[in-house]
Amino acid sequence: MADSTVWHIRLADDLEGYYFAVDENELKEGVMKKVTVEGTPILFIKLKEKIFAINNRCPHMACEFSGGSLEGDVIVCPCHDWRFNLETGEYEDNPWFKLTKYEWRIKSGKIWVKLDD
Numbered sequence: 001m002a003d004s005t006v007w008h009i010r011l012a013d014d015l016e017g018y019y020f021a022v023d024e025n026e027l028k029e030g031v032m033k034k035v036t037v038e039g040t041p042i043l044f045i046k047l048k049e050k051i052f053a054i055n056n057r058c059p060h061m062a063c064e065f066s067g068g069s070l071e072g073d074v075i076v077c078p079c080h081d082w083r084f085n086l087e088t089g090e091y092e093d094n095p096w097f098k099l100t101k102y103e104w105r106i107k108s109g110k111i112w113v114k115l116d117d
Helices: none
Strands: 004-007 017-022 033-035 038-047 049-056 067-071 074-076 083-085 092-098 102-109 110-114
Touching: 017 033, 017 038, 017 102, 049 110
Parallel strands: 004 033
Antiparallel strands: 017 110, 033 038, 038 049, 067 074, 074 083, 102 110
8 A cells, every 4th residue: 555645845946846755765666655745646656767756636536546556557546447558648548538747856866746836
């Protein structure tokens, strides 16, 4: 089960618009990491040395992805088994439905995410 951490920090000149989310070393290969940043539920997933930062709510019915599963580069929603490709963000059966993905940066071992204003 994914754990949850809440952070409310915003700093760093070259990280304007970014918020601290998680320490990089907390991300483990193939394991979901749920955090809340400024009230936004974000799910981090590290796969094949890539990091994905997505909204933890499914665009279909807002179920939490963190209760679902990973199948390769696909995340499966626990409520209705909707499958989304992490690379493209698209729902497998209808690409009109997409994950909300967040831009992120790493600085000094810390991962920062950019939230839409």
